Amino acid sequence: MTLEPHEIDLTGHWLFKGRNVAGDTACERIEWLIAEHLTLLGTDASGWNDLYRDPDDGRLWELTFPQPELHGGGPPRLTCLSIEQARGRYGTLPDR
DSSP, X not given: OOOOTTOXXXXXXXEEETTEEEEOHHHHHHHHIIIIIOEEEEEOTXXXXXXXXXXTTXXXXXXXXXXXXXXXXXXXXXEEXXXXXXXXXXXXXXXX
16 A cells, blocks of 8 residues: 555545545545555645655655545645655755
């Protein structure tokens, strides 16, 4: 379930089953990664987006909810960021 070196983007989708809505396997994986594997480094000024570090390879990952028209911003998305992108959005980054 950890992140593979070739992965740069994980996008969850909601599945509609009758009156119920559930996250797909990508949503479940993102939830596991942020709860059990990735290290939280900070939250952006909006309070909606979080920056994480993968302890395995040091890559930076941003958790967003890119569908603002949906409740809670919709399903989650994890995107790999460069150090420059992360600094631009989150400011100074802690050392590994």
